[in-house]
Amino acid sequence: MLKRASYVAIAKATDDISFKDLFTITANADGNIQMLSSNSLKLNELSFRLADETLKACKLIEGGGVSIPIGAFTGISLLSGTGKMVNVKMIKIDGVKCEFVSSFLSSGINQTKHSLYLNIVPDCTLIIGLKRIKIDTKIQYLCYENLILGSVPETYITIANGFAK
Secondary structure, rough: OOHHHHHHHHHHOOOOOOOOHOOOEOOOOOOOOEEEEOHHHHHHHHHHHHHHHHHHHHHHHHHHHHEHHHHHOOOOOOOOOOOOOOEEOOEEEEEEEEEEEEEEEEEEEEEEEEEEEEEEEEEEEEEEEOEEEEOOEEEEEEEEEEEEOOOOOOOOOEEEEOOEO
């Protein structure tokens, strides 16, 4: 349920954001990338909007409940399906945190894959009777992925086990 709410929030929060406005790529005269810089203001706006929309979507889940027969609270399996139905509020959402995670991964000779993820971390508690269980969940959203190409040398040597090939 939380993932579904987060995906709905992602669609709303990113509806009018252009991801090309999040980063600027600077290249030299030869076309080689010199710098990749981020627009912190736009990234923070995305994070805020996503956290806000996720919280709204999760609050819709929180408002509902589940009807459970009162016999389920006895702990006796024979009585678990019997008795008057009681509506139990199952999830309490206290907030949503968004955090950016950036990774660079070597993808070949002078090639680097740059990925930017936004982790959505709802602060949720599962409530069953008098028990409260903290739910640790993280929904990872890929904002973008780029392949940064460097110039390839005319010759190179691969060293495996101490020997040149």
